[in-house]
Every structure is written in C-alpha cells, then in structure tokens.
Amino acid sequence: MAVHYSAVASDIMEQCFIPIFLASKAEREWDFSNKEREILGDVLPIMEELRDLFLPYEEKIKAYHLMGYGLTLLQCAYLTLVDEGNAPQTMEDVHEGCLGFSAETIQELLRDLVNTEIEHMNQEADFWERLEQSSMKAESKWYMSLFYRNPLASMKELVDLSRKLVELYQPYLEKGRAERQAYAEHFSLEEFLTSSNYFSQYSTGVFPENDYHLYLVSPWLLRFASYNNTDGTGYFIVSCRVDQLLESHHELDVDTFTTTIKVISDATRYNVLVELTKPHAKSKDIAESLDITGAAVSFHTQKLINAQLLVINRKDKDIKYNVNKALLREVIAKLQNDFALEEND
Structure with missing residues (x-):
C-alpha cells in the first residue's frame, strides 16, 4: 500500500476539525478507562480548554461549520481542492478556494458530506433523499438544509467564521507540533493495520494496490477515522497516541x-x-x-x-x-x- 503523508496537509486537516471540541462530556464518543486516562493525562485538560474557548461561537458553528460522520464540510472542501489539482498550502488557501466554488459544487459537497456515515447510501440518491435517510439529529438536518438552500451566502459565513476560529486555535496547533512531528517519525499506518492486536480480529478493507493519504493530528482530537473515495483512494485521520489507546484494550x-x-x-x-x-x-x-x-x-x-x-x-x-x-x-x-x-x- 502506498501511504502519502504531509505535515502541511495534516495541519490543515486539524484546523478543519474545530466543531468536535464543542461536544459535551455526555456526548463524547469515548468512555475513558483508567489506562486511557493515564495515556491522556495531559490531554484531557486541553480538551476542556478548547471547549471553553469555542463555546461563545457554538450557535454559529452549529449553523455553518457543518459536520457529517467523522468529516467536516471544510475537510470535504479541502479534499475536493486537492482532487482538482489545487492542493492548499495554508488554511487561507482553503478559505479562498471555498469562496471560489459555484453553488452547484457546494451543494455536491453537502451531498457527499451526508454520505460519510458508516452506512453508505445509494450513490444515485440526491441530497434530500440522503438527508432523509441520515441518522443525524433533527437540528443538524435543519442546518444542512438551510446551507443547501443558500450555498453561496452560507459558504461565505462559514469562511468568515473559520478565519476567526483558526486564529484562536493557533496556540494549540503549535502546542501539539513537536508531538506530531515525533509521532510521524515512528508511526507506520501499514504496520498498525496489519500487525496490531486491535486489527488482527477482522479485515480492515485496506487493499495493497490502493493509495492512502495519512493525516496525523494532535492527541486532543481523539481520532482514528477512515474514508474512501469512489475511485478507491483512502484517507486515514489518526491522532497521536490513538494506537496506545486502542492497544490498551488487548x-x-x-x-x-x-x-x-x-x-x-x-x-x-x-x-x-x-x-x-x-x-x-x-x-x-x-x-x-x-x-x-x-x-x-x-x-x-x-x-x-x-x-x-x-x-x-x-x-x-x-x-x-x-x-x-x-x-x-x-x-x-x-x-x-x-x-x-x-x-x-
């Protein structure tokens, strides 16, 4: 398997993830065991700091910084820009690229975003059919529908909001840089998928002939997510220490x-x-x-x-x-x- 990693691309992917920091303790996907708390001892307070930092923007984030199952609208936009041969080098490149999208392109992004759930939907289904089938909360569906009806104006609101949030996040992006760099030097996606105790129990669906893009993000994002394009290209978003968390259950x-x-x-x-x-x-x-x-x-x-x-x-x-x-x-x-x-x- 060919694995492509870029620190620049990983930084961009991380800065598109801001909506996840607003999850309350009750809503968080992970129930921490004592072993996991030991692994994340210095990370848990940062997660609370980030929630407090972005809480004043909660309503706007819900309305514009949309998120599907594991991916955000901005991340879908970034991947589209890359596929078009216009790989952004900064978040501002992403913002400018988003503002250059047509209404139809934005609506197609929303259609794809709804399809990022574990249960992939009919490829022929339109946005409204997919939204109806989706397991999203009613509130999230409502915001999705509003964005779809007003794609250009809504995208401008998202970009304006993201610029503010990204600026606030910069100290945390820098705080995690040394660990991300060190993690990139020793982490092997192929080895983890083929040799770890966690993945030894079932097929990962990874094919040796396919290309995979690896994005390494800071440990407070708590991610191990994968997404496949229809052309077979795969994307893995992995947070530092997630291998330790998964292996701790062995x-x-x-x-x-x-x-x-x-x-x-x-x-x-x-x-x-x-x-x-x-x-x-x-x-x-x-x-x-x-x-x-x-x-x-x-x-x-x-x-x-x-x-x-x-x-x-x-x-x-x-x-x-x-x-x-x-x-x-x-x-x-x-x-x-x-x-x-x-x-x-």
Whole structure:
C-alpha cells in the first residue's frame, strides 16, 4: 500500500476539525478507562480548554461549520481542492478556494458530506433523499438544509467564521507540533493495520494496490477515522497516541473488564449492539424498533466500536458489524472464574 503523508496537509486537516471540541462530556464518543486516562493525562485538560474557548461561537458553528460522520464540510472542501489539482498550502488557501466554488459544487459537497456515515447510501440518491435517510439529529438536518438552500451566502459565513476560529486555535496547533512531528517519525499506518492486536480480529478493507493519504493530528482530537473515495483512494485521520489507546484494550485486566461491563450495562446500548449484528441492519430501522433517534443509534454504535465490542464487517455485505466474540468470551470466563459459576452448589 502506498501511504502519502504531509505535515502541511495534516495541519490543515486539524484546523478543519474545530466543531468536535464543542461536544459535551455526555456526548463524547469515548468512555475513558483508567489506562486511557493515564495515556491522556495531559490531554484531557486541553480538551476542556478548547471547549471553553469555542463555546461563545457554538450557535454559529452549529449553523455553518457543518459536520457529517467523522468529516467536516471544510475537510470535504479541502479534499475536493486537492482532487482538482489545487492542493492548499495554508488554511487561507482553503478559505479562498471555498469562496471560489459555484453553488452547484457546494451543494455536491453537502451531498457527499451526508454520505460519510458508516452506512453508505445509494450513490444515485440526491441530497434530500440522503438527508432523509441520515441518522443525524433533527437540528443538524435543519442546518444542512438551510446551507443547501443558500450555498453561496452560507459558504461565505462559514469562511468568515473559520478565519476567526483558526486564529484562536493557533496556540494549540503549535502546542501539539513537536508531538506530531515525533509521532510521524515512528508511526507506520501499514504496520498498525496489519500487525496490531486491535486489527488482527477482522479485515480492515485496506487493499495493497490502493493509495492512502495519512493525516496525523494532535492527541486532543481523539481520532482514528477512515474514508474512501469512489475511485478507491483512502484517507486515514489518526491522532497521536490513538494506537496506545486502542492497544490498551488487548489484555483483559480489571480496567478493561469493568469498562466493557460499563459500556454494555446501558440497556439501550445493549439492544443496539444486538440489532447491529443482524443481517441487513439499518440505523433507521433500529431507531424505530427501539423508539430512539437515528442520532442515538449512531452515538451508541460509536461507543461500542471504541470499546472494541463491535467491529466493522468488511467481508459480508449483508452484515455491517460483528460482535467481538473473543472479548465477550474473556468477560464471561472472568465472571465464571471469579464467582466459581461452573461449580455445582
């Protein structure tokens, strides 16, 4: 596999991620175990600082700095500029490129943004059909629709907003630079995908003949995300230390055991786990059967993936996920051993 890495491109990708810093503690996708808190000891306070920093802009960020499943509208715009042969070298290049887009191009970006969910949609479906199928919150759908109806004016609002936010973020971009540079020197995407304990359980869907672009970002972004274009080009967004976080679950010690129990102790999340491993499972249908929103299904799904209870199935097109049977067997075995459950009373 050919992996292309650029520190400049990674910096741009990071500065397009500002909406994620406004997630509240309750909304965050990651339930931190004690081991993870040790790994991120200096990072957690920075996450709170960033939330406080951008909180005054929350309403405008919701309205214009739109985000799909793992990617933001600005990141989609950046990737489009790169595909057109106009690779930006700075965030201002991205901003200027966005202002040069036609209304039709912006609307196509929004159509693609809706399609960044784990459940990819019909390639022929238009924006409105995809938005209807999406598991986004109703509020997010509303802002998406407003942006789509007024693409040029909305893009100008986004660029004006992004310029302010990027300026505020510069001290944090610099704070993480040394770690990003050091991480880039030793991190191997290919080795991590083929040799790590985390990925040894299932197919990653990575093909040796394809090109992949790697973006390394600061640890407070907590990302390990992948996205594939229809032409086969893949993109991986990886935050520093994420390999340590994922590998920390390999051995079932007390910390991993209690975290696993905690994640599946939520009744709704457990039911989502059961439904997601069935053939032809769709978020919309699961939401209706459990009487929850599509956004709630996506939230619980990500929690289960982060806890490694759920892994993406890339072999069977009818089943999107597999339950991590090895982990569940270890949990059951520990319960049996700790309480001598196999002994006859």
